[in-house]
Amino acid sequence: MTALDRWADRVAEHPPPGPFRRGFWRSPLRGPWFTAVLSVALLPGITLMFLTGLASYAAYNPNLAPGNDTTPDKGLLGSWLPGWPAGPSWLYWVNQGVHVTLGLVLIPIVLAKLWSVLPKLFEWPPARSITHLIERASLLLLVGGAVFELVTGVMNIQYYYAWPFGFYQAHYYGAWVFIAAFVVHVAFRLRIMVGALRGRSLRAELRTPVSQTVAEQPDPDHLVSADPAPATISRRGALGMVAAGSLTLFGLSVGQAIGGATRSTALLAPRGQNMGTGPADFQVNKTAADAGIAPVGDGWRLELKGPAATSLSRDQLLALTQHTARLPIACVEGWSTGVQTWTGVRLADLAAMVGAAPDTNLFVESLQRGPGFGSATLSAGQVQAPDALLALRVNGADLTADHGFPARIVVPALPGVQNTKWVTRLTFLPATV
Amino acid sequence: MTRREGVQLLALLASFVVAGYAGVRLLTGSVIGTGTWFVGSAVVHDLVLFPLYAGIDAALVVLLHRRPGLATVAGVRWLNYLRVPAMVAGLLLLVWSPLILRVSEGTYHAASGLSAQPFLGRWIAVTAVLFAISAATLAARVATRRGSQRVGP
Numbered sequence: 001m002t003a004l005d006r007w008a009d010r011v012a013e014h015p016p017p018g019p020f021r022r023g024f025w026r027s028p029l030r031g032p033w034f035t036a037v038l039s040v041a042l043l044p045g046i047t048l049m050f051l052t053g054l055a056s057y058a059a060y061n062p063n064l065a066p067g068n069d070t071t072p073d074k075g076l077l078g079s080w081l082p083g084w085p086a087g088p089s090w091l092y093w094v095n096q097g098v099h100v101t102l103g104l105v106l107i108p109i110v111l112a113k114l115w116s117v118l119p120k121l122f123e124w125p126p127a128r129s130i131t132h133l134i135e136r137a138s139l140l141l142l143v144g145g146a147v148f149e150l151v152t153g154v155m156n157i158q159y160y161y162a163w164p165f166g167f168y169q170a171h172y173y174g175a176w177v178f179i180a181a182f183v184v185h186v187a188f189r190l191r192i193m194v195g196a197l198r199g200r201s202l203r204a205e206l207r208t209p210v211s212q213t214v215a216e217q218p219d220p221d222h223l224v225s226a227d228p229a230p231a232t233i234s235r236r237g238a239l240g241m242v243a244a245g246s247l248t249l250f251g252l253s254v255g256q257a258i259g260g261a262t263r264s265t266a267l268l269a270p271r272g273q274n275m276g277t278g279p280a281d282f283q284v285n286k287t288a289a290d291a292g293i294a295p296v297g298d299g300w301r302l303e304l305k306g307p308a309a310t311s312l313s314r315d316q317l318l319a320l321t322q323h324t325a326r327l328p329i330a331c332v333e334g335w336s337t338g339v340q341t342w343t344g345v346r347l348a349d350l351a352a353m354v355g356a357a358p359d360t361n362l363f364v365e366s367l368q369r370g371p372g373f374g375s376a377t378l379s380a381g382q383v384q385a386p387d388a389l390l391a392l393r394v395n396g397a398d399l400t401a402d403h404g405f406p407a408r409i410v411v412p413a414l415p416g417v418q419n420t421k422w423v424t425r426l427t428f429l430p431a432t433v
Numbered sequence: 434m435t436r437r438e439g440v441q442l443l444a445l446l447a448s449f450v451v452a453g454y455a456g457v458r459l460l461t462g463s464v465i466g467t468g469t470w471f472v473g474s475a476v477v478h479d480l481v482l483f484p485l486y487a488g489i490d491a492a493l494v495v496l497l498h499r500r501p502g503l504a505t506v507a508g509v510r511w512l513n514y515l516r517v518p519a520m521v522a523g524l525l526l527l528v529w530s531p532l533i534l535r536v537s538e539g540t541y542h543a544a545s546g547l548s549a550q551p552f553l554g555r556w557i558a559v560t561a562v563l564f565a566i567s568a569a570t571l572a573a574r575v576a577t578r579r580g581s582q583r584v585g586p
Binding site for chain 2: 071073074075076077104107108111114115118121131134135137138140141143144145147148151152154155158159160161162163164165166169170173174176177179180181183184187188210232233237240241244245248249252267268269270271273283284285286287289290402
Protein backbone atom coordinates (compact mmCIF):
# COMPACT_ATOMS: atom_id res chain seq x y z
CA MET A 1 0.00 0.00 0.00
CA THR A 2 1.47 3.32 -1.04
CA ALA A 3 1.45 6.46 1.06
CA LEU A 4 -1.17 7.92 -1.29
CA ASP A 5 -3.49 4.93 -0.76
CA ARG A 6 -3.08 5.20 2.98
CA TRP A 7 -3.85 8.89 2.83
CA ALA A 8 -6.93 8.22 0.66
CA ASP A 9 -8.19 5.64 3.14
CA ARG A 10 -7.67 8.06 6.00
CA VAL A 11 -9.67 10.76 4.20
CA ALA A 12 -12.44 8.28 3.38
CA GLU A 13 -12.76 7.27 7.02
CA HIS A 14 -12.99 10.83 8.29
CA PRO A 15 -15.79 12.72 6.56
CA PRO A 16 -16.12 16.39 7.43
CA PRO A 17 -18.92 17.16 9.88
CA GLY A 18 -22.51 17.92 8.85
CA PRO A 19 -24.15 16.50 5.74
CA PHE A 20 -21.03 14.50 4.80
CA ARG A 21 -21.70 12.17 7.75
CA ARG A 22 -24.35 9.54 7.29
CA GLY A 23 -25.91 10.20 10.69
CA PHE A 24 -26.88 13.70 9.50
CA TRP A 25 -29.65 12.34 7.26
CA ARG A 26 -32.43 11.06 9.47
CA SER A 27 -35.67 10.95 7.51
CA PRO A 28 -37.10 7.40 7.71
CA LEU A 29 -38.82 7.94 4.35
CA ARG A 30 -35.69 8.05 2.21
CA GLY A 31 -34.95 4.75 0.56
CA PRO A 32 -34.88 2.97 -2.79
CA TRP A 33 -38.64 2.31 -2.86
CA PHE A 34 -39.59 5.93 -2.22
CA THR A 35 -37.12 7.16 -4.85
CA ALA A 36 -38.30 4.50 -7.31
CA VAL A 37 -41.96 5.57 -7.01
CA LEU A 38 -40.99 9.13 -7.96
CA SER A 39 -38.77 7.81 -10.77
CA VAL A 40 -41.54 5.72 -12.25
CA ALA A 41 -43.58 8.93 -12.63
CA LEU A 42 -40.66 10.92 -14.03
CA LEU A 43 -39.54 8.35 -16.61
CA PRO A 44 -42.60 8.66 -18.91
CA GLY A 45 -43.08 12.32 -17.96
CA ILE A 46 -39.58 13.37 -18.96
CA THR A 47 -39.69 11.23 -22.11
CA LEU A 48 -42.89 13.01 -23.15
CA MET A 49 -41.32 16.39 -22.32
CA PHE A 50 -38.38 15.64 -24.61
CA LEU A 51 -40.56 14.40 -27.47
CA THR A 52 -43.02 17.31 -27.32
CA GLY A 53 -40.07 19.71 -27.07
CA LEU A 54 -38.48 18.18 -30.15
CA ALA A 55 -41.82 18.38 -31.99
CA SER A 56 -42.20 22.04 -31.05
CA TYR A 57 -38.69 22.71 -32.35
CA ALA A 58 -39.58 20.99 -35.64
CA ALA A 59 -42.84 22.95 -35.81
CA TYR A 60 -40.89 26.17 -36.46
CA ASN A 61 -39.63 24.55 -39.70
CA PRO A 62 -36.04 25.56 -38.88
CA ASN A 63 -34.65 23.75 -41.92
CA LEU A 64 -36.94 25.53 -44.38
CA ALA A 65 -35.22 28.91 -44.35
CA PRO A 66 -32.47 30.60 -42.32
CA GLY A 67 -34.96 33.14 -40.94
CA ASN A 68 -36.99 30.39 -39.28
CA ASP A 69 -33.94 28.96 -37.56
CA THR A 70 -33.20 30.28 -34.07
CA THR A 71 -30.34 27.76 -33.77
CA PRO A 72 -28.33 27.91 -37.01
CA ASP A 73 -25.40 26.04 -35.42
CA LYS A 74 -27.56 23.03 -34.46
CA GLY A 75 -25.73 20.59 -36.77
CA LEU A 76 -26.71 17.00 -36.02
CA LEU A 77 -29.10 18.13 -33.28
CA GLY A 78 -31.89 19.01 -35.69
CA SER A 79 -30.86 19.18 -39.33
CA TRP A 80 -32.49 15.74 -39.78
CA LEU A 81 -35.93 16.81 -38.53
CA PRO A 82 -38.81 16.53 -41.01
CA GLY A 83 -41.01 19.44 -42.06
CA TRP A 84 -44.08 20.30 -40.02
CA PRO A 85 -47.57 19.52 -41.40
CA ALA A 86 -50.39 22.07 -41.79
CA GLY A 87 -52.83 20.10 -39.68
CA PRO A 88 -54.67 18.73 -37.90
CA SER A 89 -55.36 22.21 -36.57
CA TRP A 90 -55.01 21.07 -32.94
CA LEU A 91 -51.57 19.52 -33.47
CA TYR A 92 -49.42 22.36 -32.11
CA TRP A 93 -52.12 23.32 -29.61
CA VAL A 94 -52.07 19.89 -27.99
CA ASN A 95 -48.29 19.52 -28.28
CA GLN A 96 -47.52 22.77 -26.47
CA GLY A 97 -50.36 22.42 -23.99
CA VAL A 98 -48.90 19.07 -22.98
CA HIS A 99 -45.29 20.28 -22.98
CA VAL A 100 -45.84 23.31 -20.74
CA THR A 101 -48.58 21.96 -18.48
CA LEU A 102 -46.75 18.67 -17.97
CA GLY A 103 -43.54 20.56 -17.25
CA LEU A 104 -45.31 22.41 -14.43
CA VAL A 105 -46.80 19.16 -13.10
CA LEU A 106 -43.36 17.53 -13.00
CA ILE A 107 -41.80 20.28 -10.86
CA PRO A 108 -42.94 18.90 -7.46
CA ILE A 109 -41.98 15.38 -8.53
CA VAL A 110 -38.49 16.53 -9.54
CA LEU A 111 -38.12 18.42 -6.26
CA ALA A 112 -39.24 15.36 -4.29
CA LYS A 113 -36.87 13.15 -6.23
CA LEU A 114 -33.97 15.51 -5.54
CA TRP A 115 -34.96 15.51 -1.84
CA SER A 116 -34.96 11.72 -1.82
CA VAL A 117 -31.42 11.41 -3.17
CA LEU A 118 -29.82 14.50 -1.69
CA PRO A 119 -27.60 12.56 0.76
CA LYS A 120 -25.80 11.21 -2.33
CA LEU A 121 -24.60 14.74 -3.14
CA PHE A 122 -22.60 14.72 0.08
CA GLU A 123 -21.37 11.13 -0.08
CA TRP A 124 -17.89 10.61 1.28
CA PRO A 125 -15.31 10.16 -0.12
CA PRO A 126 -16.39 12.32 -3.07
CA ALA A 127 -14.93 9.79 -5.51
CA ARG A 128 -14.10 6.15 -4.91
CA SER A 129 -12.70 5.50 -8.37
CA ILE A 130 -12.31 7.13 -11.77
CA THR A 131 -15.56 5.51 -12.96
CA HIS A 132 -17.34 6.82 -9.87
CA LEU A 133 -15.99 10.33 -10.46
CA ILE A 134 -17.15 10.26 -14.10
CA GLU A 135 -20.56 9.01 -13.05
CA ARG A 136 -20.87 11.89 -10.59
CA ALA A 137 -19.92 14.37 -13.32
CA SER A 138 -22.72 12.85 -15.40
CA LEU A 139 -25.12 13.38 -12.49
CA LEU A 140 -24.17 17.07 -12.48
CA LEU A 141 -25.34 17.23 -16.10
CA LEU A 142 -28.49 15.30 -15.18
CA VAL A 143 -29.50 17.43 -12.19
CA GLY A 144 -28.15 20.70 -13.60
CA GLY A 145 -29.89 19.98 -16.90
CA ALA A 146 -33.23 19.12 -15.29
CA VAL A 147 -33.26 22.20 -13.08
CA PHE A 148 -31.96 24.42 -15.92
CA GLU A 149 -34.72 23.25 -18.28
CA LEU A 150 -37.43 23.77 -15.66
CA VAL A 151 -36.09 27.18 -14.60
CA THR A 152 -35.68 28.52 -18.16
CA GLY A 153 -39.11 27.17 -19.17
CA VAL A 154 -40.91 28.57 -16.13
CA MET A 155 -39.21 31.97 -16.46
CA ASN A 156 -39.85 32.15 -20.20
CA ILE A 157 -43.62 31.63 -19.90
CA GLN A 158 -43.63 34.54 -17.44
CA TYR A 159 -41.57 36.80 -19.73
CA TYR A 160 -38.82 37.01 -17.11
CA TYR A 161 -35.72 37.19 -19.31
CA ALA A 162 -33.15 37.68 -16.55
CA TRP A 163 -30.49 35.59 -18.28
CA PRO A 164 -27.60 36.38 -20.62
CA PHE A 165 -28.69 33.95 -23.37
CA GLY A 166 -31.46 33.43 -25.90
CA PHE A 167 -34.27 31.19 -24.67
CA TYR A 168 -34.62 29.04 -27.79
CA GLN A 169 -30.92 28.13 -27.94
CA ALA A 170 -30.55 27.58 -24.19
CA HIS A 171 -33.71 25.51 -23.76
CA TYR A 172 -33.00 23.40 -26.87
CA TYR A 173 -29.31 22.69 -26.39
CA GLY A 174 -29.85 22.37 -22.63
CA ALA A 175 -32.41 19.65 -23.37
CA TRP A 176 -29.83 17.69 -25.36
CA VAL A 177 -27.23 17.98 -22.60
CA PHE A 178 -29.85 16.75 -20.14
CA ILE A 179 -31.18 13.91 -22.28
CA ALA A 180 -27.67 12.57 -22.91
CA ALA A 181 -27.16 12.24 -19.15
CA PHE A 182 -30.76 11.03 -18.64
CA VAL A 183 -30.44 8.10 -21.06
CA VAL A 184 -27.36 6.65 -19.33
CA HIS A 185 -28.90 7.32 -15.93
CA VAL A 186 -32.00 5.33 -16.88
CA ALA A 187 -29.86 2.59 -18.44
CA PHE A 188 -27.80 2.24 -15.24
CA ARG A 189 -30.65 2.57 -12.76
CA LEU A 190 -33.68 0.97 -14.40
CA ARG A 191 -32.98 -2.40 -12.80
CA ILE A 192 -32.53 -0.82 -9.39
CA MET A 193 -35.84 1.02 -9.82
CA VAL A 194 -37.74 -2.10 -10.86
CA GLY A 195 -36.16 -4.13 -8.05
CA ALA A 196 -37.04 -1.46 -5.47
CA LEU A 197 -40.63 -1.27 -6.67
CA ARG A 198 -40.96 -5.04 -6.40
CA GLY A 199 -39.47 -4.97 -2.92
CA ARG A 200 -42.51 -3.32 -1.35
CA SER A 201 -46.21 -3.41 -2.11
CA LEU A 202 -47.64 -0.05 -3.17
CA ARG A 203 -51.05 -1.08 -1.87
CA ALA A 204 -49.66 -1.98 1.56
CA GLU A 205 -47.61 1.22 1.62
CA LEU A 206 -50.69 3.32 0.88
CA ARG A 207 -52.41 1.73 3.90
CA THR A 208 -49.56 2.33 6.34
CA PRO A 209 -50.20 5.22 8.77
CA VAL A 210 -47.51 7.42 10.31
CA SER A 211 -47.43 5.35 13.49
CA GLN A 212 -46.31 2.25 11.59
CA THR A 213 -43.98 3.98 9.13
CA VAL A 214 -40.41 2.77 9.55
CA ALA A 215 -37.28 3.00 7.42
CA GLU A 216 -36.71 0.63 4.50
CA GLN A 217 -34.10 -2.13 4.74
CA PRO A 218 -30.51 -0.79 4.49
CA ASP A 219 -29.52 -0.50 0.80
CA PRO A 220 -26.14 -0.60 -0.90
CA ASP A 221 -26.55 3.00 -2.13
CA HIS A 222 -27.04 4.30 1.43
CA LEU A 223 -30.27 6.13 0.62
CA VAL A 224 -31.80 4.64 3.77
CA SER A 225 -30.85 6.58 6.89
CA ALA A 226 -28.30 4.90 9.15
CA ASP A 227 -30.03 6.49 12.14
CA PRO A 228 -33.66 7.06 11.20
CA ALA A 229 -35.76 9.44 13.29
CA PRO A 230 -39.36 8.51 14.16
CA ALA A 231 -41.65 9.19 11.20
CA THR A 232 -43.67 12.42 11.26
CA ILE A 233 -45.42 11.62 7.98
CA SER A 234 -46.20 8.34 6.24
CA ARG A 235 -44.97 7.47 2.75
CA ARG A 236 -48.60 7.74 1.71
CA GLY A 237 -48.70 11.24 3.19
CA ALA A 238 -45.46 12.34 1.55
CA LEU A 239 -46.46 11.02 -1.87
CA GLY A 240 -49.89 12.56 -1.39
CA MET A 241 -48.25 15.91 -0.68
CA VAL A 242 -46.26 15.69 -3.92
CA ALA A 243 -49.43 14.72 -5.79
CA ALA A 244 -51.29 17.64 -4.20
CA GLY A 245 -48.57 19.99 -5.49
CA SER A 246 -48.76 18.55 -9.01
CA LEU A 247 -52.57 18.56 -9.09
CA THR A 248 -52.75 22.15 -7.86
CA LEU A 249 -50.26 23.34 -10.47
CA PHE A 250 -52.22 21.43 -13.11
CA GLY A 251 -55.62 22.72 -12.03
CA LEU A 252 -54.48 26.32 -11.83
CA SER A 253 -52.79 26.38 -15.25
CA VAL A 254 -54.42 23.94 -17.66
CA GLY A 255 -57.20 26.43 -18.45
CA GLN A 256 -54.78 28.75 -20.26
CA ALA A 257 -53.92 25.91 -22.62
CA ILE A 258 -57.50 24.89 -23.30
CA GLY A 259 -58.97 28.39 -23.42
CA GLY A 260 -62.67 29.18 -23.65
CA ALA A 261 -64.71 28.87 -20.46
CA THR A 262 -61.88 27.05 -18.67
CA ARG A 263 -59.47 29.99 -18.94
CA SER A 264 -60.68 31.65 -15.76
CA THR A 265 -59.71 28.54 -13.76
CA ALA A 266 -56.04 29.16 -14.62
CA LEU A 267 -55.76 31.55 -11.68
CA LEU A 268 -51.99 31.74 -11.50
CA ALA A 269 -51.04 31.03 -15.11
CA PRO A 270 -49.79 33.94 -17.23
CA ARG A 271 -52.71 33.65 -19.66
CA GLY A 272 -55.52 32.92 -17.22
CA GLN A 273 -57.03 36.39 -17.39
CA ASN A 274 -60.23 36.83 -19.37
CA MET A 275 -60.09 39.70 -21.84
CA GLY A 276 -63.84 40.36 -22.23
CA THR A 277 -66.65 39.24 -24.51
CA GLY A 278 -66.08 41.24 -27.72
CA PRO A 279 -64.99 39.68 -31.03
CA ALA A 280 -61.36 40.68 -30.49
CA ASP A 281 -61.24 39.90 -26.77
CA PHE A 282 -58.87 36.96 -26.82
CA GLN A 283 -55.20 36.56 -25.87
CA VAL A 284 -52.58 38.64 -27.69
CA ASN A 285 -48.96 37.63 -28.16
CA LYS A 286 -47.30 40.93 -28.97
CA THR A 287 -49.18 44.21 -28.64
CA ALA A 288 -49.10 46.71 -31.52
CA ALA A 289 -47.50 49.24 -29.18
CA ASP A 290 -44.69 46.82 -28.30
CA ALA A 291 -44.10 45.98 -31.97
CA GLY A 292 -43.85 49.68 -32.84
CA ILE A 293 -46.85 49.61 -35.18
CA ALA A 294 -48.14 53.09 -36.02
CA PRO A 295 -51.87 53.28 -36.85
CA VAL A 296 -52.29 51.83 -40.36
CA GLY A 297 -54.41 54.02 -42.65
CA ASP A 298 -55.97 53.68 -46.11
CA GLY A 299 -52.56 54.02 -47.73
CA TRP A 300 -51.56 50.48 -46.72
CA ARG A 301 -51.05 48.10 -49.60
CA LEU A 302 -50.07 44.44 -49.48
CA GLU A 303 -47.09 43.82 -51.71
CA LEU A 304 -47.27 40.44 -53.49
CA LYS A 305 -44.06 39.19 -55.06
CA GLY A 306 -43.84 36.27 -57.48
CA PRO A 307 -43.73 35.70 -61.24
CA ALA A 308 -46.52 38.29 -61.70
CA ALA A 309 -45.91 40.73 -58.85
CA THR A 310 -48.69 43.08 -57.80
CA SER A 311 -49.99 45.01 -54.82
CA LEU A 312 -53.47 45.20 -53.28
CA SER A 313 -55.29 47.58 -50.96
CA ARG A 314 -57.31 46.19 -48.07
CA ASP A 315 -60.56 46.86 -49.96
CA GLN A 316 -59.24 44.95 -52.95
CA LEU A 317 -58.34 42.04 -50.68
CA LEU A 318 -61.83 42.11 -49.17
CA ALA A 319 -63.28 41.99 -52.72
CA LEU A 320 -61.49 38.67 -53.41
CA THR A 321 -63.11 35.33 -52.54
CA GLN A 322 -63.30 35.22 -48.75
CA HIS A 323 -62.79 31.99 -46.83
CA THR A 324 -63.66 31.37 -43.17
CA ALA A 325 -61.73 28.97 -40.94
CA ARG A 326 -62.22 28.10 -37.27
CA LEU A 327 -58.72 27.77 -35.88
CA PRO A 328 -56.88 28.11 -32.57
CA ILE A 329 -53.57 29.89 -32.30
CA ALA A 330 -51.26 28.14 -29.83
CA CYS A 331 -48.13 29.71 -28.39
CA VAL A 332 -44.85 27.96 -27.61
CA GLU A 333 -45.48 29.22 -24.05
CA GLY A 334 -48.31 26.69 -23.65
CA TRP A 335 -51.35 28.96 -23.85
CA SER A 336 -53.79 29.29 -26.72
CA THR A 337 -56.40 31.70 -28.00
CA GLY A 338 -58.92 28.87 -28.14
CA VAL A 339 -60.77 28.42 -31.45
CA GLN A 340 -61.58 31.72 -33.21
CA THR A 341 -63.40 32.30 -36.50
CA TRP A 342 -61.01 33.84 -39.02
CA THR A 343 -62.04 35.29 -42.41
CA GLY A 344 -59.76 36.33 -45.24
CA VAL A 345 -58.12 35.28 -48.49
CA ARG A 346 -56.66 31.81 -48.92
CA LEU A 347 -52.88 31.89 -49.25
CA ALA A 348 -53.24 29.35 -52.09
CA ASP A 349 -55.46 31.85 -53.97
CA LEU A 350 -52.86 34.62 -53.54
CA ALA A 351 -50.14 32.24 -54.79
CA ALA A 352 -52.22 31.46 -57.89
CA MET A 353 -52.91 35.17 -58.42
CA VAL A 354 -49.20 35.96 -58.79
CA GLY A 355 -48.61 32.87 -60.91
CA ALA A 356 -46.62 30.97 -58.28
CA ALA A 357 -46.45 27.19 -58.69
CA PRO A 358 -48.08 24.99 -55.99
CA ASP A 359 -44.66 23.87 -54.72
CA THR A 360 -43.71 27.43 -53.83
CA ASN A 361 -42.71 28.50 -50.30
CA LEU A 362 -43.89 31.82 -48.89
CA PHE A 363 -41.77 34.43 -47.16
CA VAL A 364 -43.98 36.66 -44.97
CA GLU A 365 -42.82 40.07 -43.74
CA SER A 366 -44.40 42.25 -41.08
CA LEU A 367 -44.40 45.98 -40.41
CA GLN A 368 -43.13 44.93 -36.97
CA ARG A 369 -39.99 46.66 -35.77
CA GLY A 370 -37.35 45.36 -33.42
CA PRO A 371 -36.04 41.85 -32.80
CA GLY A 372 -37.95 38.62 -32.91
CA PHE A 373 -40.19 37.04 -35.51
CA GLY A 374 -40.91 40.00 -37.78
CA SER A 375 -40.88 37.50 -40.64
CA ALA A 376 -41.39 33.80 -41.27
CA THR A 377 -41.14 31.34 -44.13
CA LEU A 378 -44.05 28.94 -44.68
CA SER A 379 -43.67 25.68 -46.59
CA ALA A 380 -45.55 24.97 -49.82
CA GLY A 381 -47.68 22.48 -47.88
CA GLN A 382 -48.68 25.16 -45.39
CA VAL A 383 -49.44 27.70 -48.16
CA GLN A 384 -51.66 25.21 -49.98
CA ALA A 385 -53.59 24.09 -46.87
CA PRO A 386 -57.31 24.85 -47.39
CA ASP A 387 -57.55 26.77 -44.09
CA ALA A 388 -54.29 28.74 -44.48
CA LEU A 389 -55.35 32.38 -44.65
CA LEU A 390 -54.27 35.94 -44.92
CA ALA A 391 -56.94 36.89 -42.37
CA LEU A 392 -58.62 40.30 -42.52
CA ARG A 393 -61.40 39.74 -40.01
CA VAL A 394 -61.95 37.69 -36.88
CA ASN A 395 -65.26 36.68 -35.28
CA GLY A 396 -67.19 38.88 -37.71
CA ALA A 397 -65.24 42.10 -37.10
CA ASP A 398 -62.16 43.73 -38.58
CA LEU A 399 -58.89 42.69 -36.96
CA THR A 400 -57.81 45.02 -34.17
CA ALA A 401 -54.34 46.54 -34.10
CA ASP A 402 -53.20 44.06 -31.42
CA HIS A 403 -54.43 41.13 -33.51
CA GLY A 404 -52.58 42.30 -36.62
CA PHE A 405 -54.70 44.86 -38.51
CA PRO A 406 -54.73 45.31 -41.48
CA ALA A 407 -53.91 41.64 -42.25
CA ARG A 408 -52.31 38.65 -40.57
CA ILE A 409 -51.35 35.06 -41.33
CA VAL A 410 -53.36 32.19 -39.82
CA VAL A 411 -52.24 28.65 -40.67
CA PRO A 412 -53.43 25.41 -39.01
CA ALA A 413 -50.95 23.88 -36.52
CA LEU A 414 -48.42 26.68 -36.99
CA PRO A 415 -46.57 27.89 -33.85
CA GLY A 416 -48.32 31.07 -32.69
CA VAL A 417 -45.46 33.46 -33.32
CA GLN A 418 -45.18 32.46 -37.00
CA ASN A 419 -48.80 33.54 -37.59
CA THR A 420 -47.28 36.86 -38.61
CA LYS A 421 -49.28 40.03 -37.84
CA TRP A 422 -49.31 43.43 -39.62
CA VAL A 423 -48.31 41.78 -42.89
CA THR A 424 -46.75 44.13 -45.45
CA ARG A 425 -45.22 41.79 -48.04
CA LEU A 426 -45.72 38.21 -49.27
CA THR A 427 -42.94 36.77 -51.39
CA PHE A 428 -43.60 33.46 -53.15
CA LEU A 429 -40.31 31.66 -53.64
CA PRO A 430 -39.54 28.47 -55.54
CA ALA A 431 -38.85 25.74 -52.95
CA THR A 432 -35.26 25.33 -54.14
CA VAL A 433 -34.25 28.89 -53.19
CA MET B 434 -12.01 -3.14 -14.08
CA THR B 435 -14.93 -5.55 -14.48
CA ARG B 436 -16.77 -6.04 -17.74
CA ARG B 437 -19.81 -4.26 -16.30
CA GLU B 438 -17.69 -1.28 -15.24
CA GLY B 439 -16.18 -1.17 -18.71
CA VAL B 440 -19.60 -1.02 -20.36
CA GLN B 441 -20.68 1.68 -17.91
CA LEU B 442 -17.60 3.74 -18.65
CA LEU B 443 -18.18 3.44 -22.40
CA ALA B 444 -21.84 4.49 -22.02
CA LEU B 445 -20.81 7.48 -19.91
CA LEU B 446 -18.22 8.54 -22.45
CA ALA B 447 -20.79 8.27 -25.27
CA SER B 448 -23.16 10.39 -23.20
CA PHE B 449 -20.44 13.00 -22.67
CA VAL B 450 -19.81 13.15 -26.42
CA VAL B 451 -23.49 14.04 -27.04
CA ALA B 452 -23.62 16.40 -24.05
CA GLY B 453 -20.38 18.02 -25.20
CA TYR B 454 -21.68 18.47 -28.75
CA ALA B 455 -24.79 20.20 -27.38
CA GLY B 456 -22.90 21.90 -24.55
CA VAL B 457 -20.51 23.72 -26.91
CA ARG B 458 -23.58 25.18 -28.65
CA LEU B 459 -25.29 25.90 -25.33
CA LEU B 460 -22.29 27.89 -24.15
CA THR B 461 -21.84 29.85 -27.40
CA GLY B 462 -22.22 33.52 -26.69
CA SER B 463 -21.68 33.59 -22.97
CA VAL B 464 -19.64 30.72 -21.54
CA ILE B 465 -19.56 32.09 -18.01
CA GLY B 466 -23.11 33.47 -18.08
CA THR B 467 -24.75 30.30 -19.39
CA GLY B 468 -22.46 27.99 -17.42
CA THR B 469 -23.31 29.87 -14.24
CA TRP B 470 -27.04 29.45 -14.90
CA PHE B 471 -26.63 25.75 -15.69
CA VAL B 472 -24.54 24.83 -12.66
CA GLY B 473 -26.00 27.61 -10.51
CA SER B 474 -29.61 26.46 -10.77
CA ALA B 475 -28.65 23.05 -9.34
CA VAL B 476 -26.41 24.63 -6.70
CA VAL B 477 -29.16 27.06 -5.65
CA HIS B 478 -31.53 24.11 -5.27
CA ASP B 479 -29.06 22.00 -3.28
CA LEU B 480 -27.53 24.68 -1.09
CA VAL B 481 -30.31 27.28 -0.75
CA LEU B 482 -33.79 25.94 -1.50
CA PHE B 483 -33.36 22.53 0.11
CA PRO B 484 -31.69 23.82 3.34
CA LEU B 485 -34.39 26.52 3.54
CA TYR B 486 -37.45 24.29 3.38
CA ALA B 487 -35.88 21.35 5.19
CA GLY B 488 -34.54 23.70 7.89
CA ILE B 489 -37.93 25.32 8.53
CA ASP B 490 -39.55 21.88 8.64
CA ALA B 491 -36.89 20.46 10.97
CA ALA B 492 -37.21 23.43 13.34
CA LEU B 493 -40.96 22.88 13.52
CA VAL B 494 -40.56 19.14 14.13
CA VAL B 495 -37.99 19.76 16.90
CA LEU B 496 -40.22 22.38 18.53
CA LEU B 497 -43.21 20.05 18.57
CA HIS B 498 -41.02 17.22 19.88
CA ARG B 499 -39.87 19.35 22.82
CA ARG B 500 -43.36 20.73 23.54
CA PRO B 501 -45.57 17.67 23.02
CA GLY B 502 -48.55 19.53 24.45
CA LEU B 503 -48.44 21.83 21.43
CA ALA B 504 -48.28 19.02 18.88
CA THR B 505 -51.85 17.78 19.11
CA VAL B 506 -55.32 19.25 19.11
CA ALA B 507 -57.77 16.95 20.90
CA GLY B 508 -55.34 14.09 20.40
CA VAL B 509 -54.85 14.68 16.65
CA ARG B 510 -51.36 15.64 15.45
CA TRP B 511 -51.75 18.75 13.31
CA LEU B 512 -48.24 19.02 11.84
CA ASN B 513 -49.14 17.60 8.43
CA TYR B 514 -52.27 19.78 8.22
CA LEU B 515 -49.83 22.69 8.23
CA ARG B 516 -47.14 21.03 6.10
CA VAL B 517 -49.32 20.18 3.10
CA PRO B 518 -50.95 23.59 2.46
CA ALA B 519 -47.68 25.38 3.29
CA MET B 520 -45.78 23.20 0.83
CA VAL B 521 -48.33 23.68 -1.94
CA ALA B 522 -48.57 27.45 -1.37
CA GLY B 523 -44.77 27.70 -1.28
CA LEU B 524 -44.52 25.70 -4.48
CA LEU B 525 -46.99 28.01 -6.23
CA LEU B 526 -44.99 31.03 -5.06
CA LEU B 527 -41.74 29.45 -6.22
CA VAL B 528 -43.11 28.69 -9.69
CA TRP B 529 -45.09 31.88 -10.29
CA SER B 530 -42.93 34.37 -8.37
CA PRO B 531 -42.02 36.49 -11.45
CA LEU B 532 -45.70 37.35 -11.92
CA ILE B 533 -46.75 37.31 -8.24
CA LEU B 534 -43.89 39.64 -7.27
CA ARG B 535 -44.32 41.56 -10.56
CA VAL B 536 -40.63 41.43 -11.46
CA SER B 537 -41.47 40.76 -15.12
CA GLU B 538 -44.38 43.20 -15.27
CA GLY B 539 -42.93 45.28 -18.14
CA THR B 540 -42.28 42.43 -20.58
CA TYR B 541 -45.51 40.69 -19.54
CA HIS B 542 -47.55 43.78 -20.32
CA ALA B 543 -45.73 44.43 -23.61
CA ALA B 544 -46.44 40.89 -24.79
CA SER B 545 -49.99 40.38 -23.55
CA GLY B 546 -51.43 43.82 -22.91
CA LEU B 547 -52.33 42.51 -19.44
CA SER B 548 -51.33 43.68 -15.98
CA ALA B 549 -49.55 41.42 -13.48
CA GLN B 550 -51.40 43.21 -10.69
CA PRO B 551 -53.99 40.42 -10.01
CA PHE B 552 -51.48 37.63 -9.33
CA LEU B 553 -50.47 38.52 -5.76
CA GLY B 554 -54.10 38.69 -4.66
CA ARG B 555 -54.89 35.45 -6.45
CA TRP B 556 -51.98 33.66 -4.82
CA ILE B 557 -53.04 34.90 -1.38
CA ALA B 558 -56.61 33.76 -2.07
CA VAL B 559 -55.47 30.30 -3.26
CA THR B 560 -53.22 30.02 -0.19
CA ALA B 561 -56.13 30.94 2.09
CA VAL B 562 -58.33 28.31 0.43
CA LEU B 563 -55.61 25.65 0.79
CA PHE B 564 -55.22 26.38 4.51
CA ALA B 565 -59.00 26.52 4.94
CA ILE B 566 -59.44 23.09 3.32
CA SER B 567 -56.68 21.70 5.53
CA ALA B 568 -58.19 23.26 8.66
CA ALA B 569 -61.64 21.89 7.79
CA THR B 570 -60.14 18.41 7.30
CA LEU B 571 -58.40 18.67 10.66
CA ALA B 572 -61.64 19.81 12.31
CA ALA B 573 -63.45 16.86 10.77
CA ARG B 574 -60.76 14.48 12.09
CA VAL B 575 -61.05 16.00 15.56
CA ALA B 576 -64.86 15.74 15.47
CA THR B 577 -64.75 12.10 14.32
CA ARG B 578 -62.26 11.25 17.04
CA ARG B 579 -64.33 12.96 19.74
CA GLY B 580 -67.43 11.21 18.42
CA SER B 581 -65.79 7.79 18.57
CA GLN B 582 -64.40 8.51 22.03
CA ARG B 583 -67.87 9.46 23.27
CA VAL B 584 -69.33 6.18 22.00
CA GLY B 585 -66.49 4.54 23.85
CA PRO B 586 -65.32 0.96 23.96
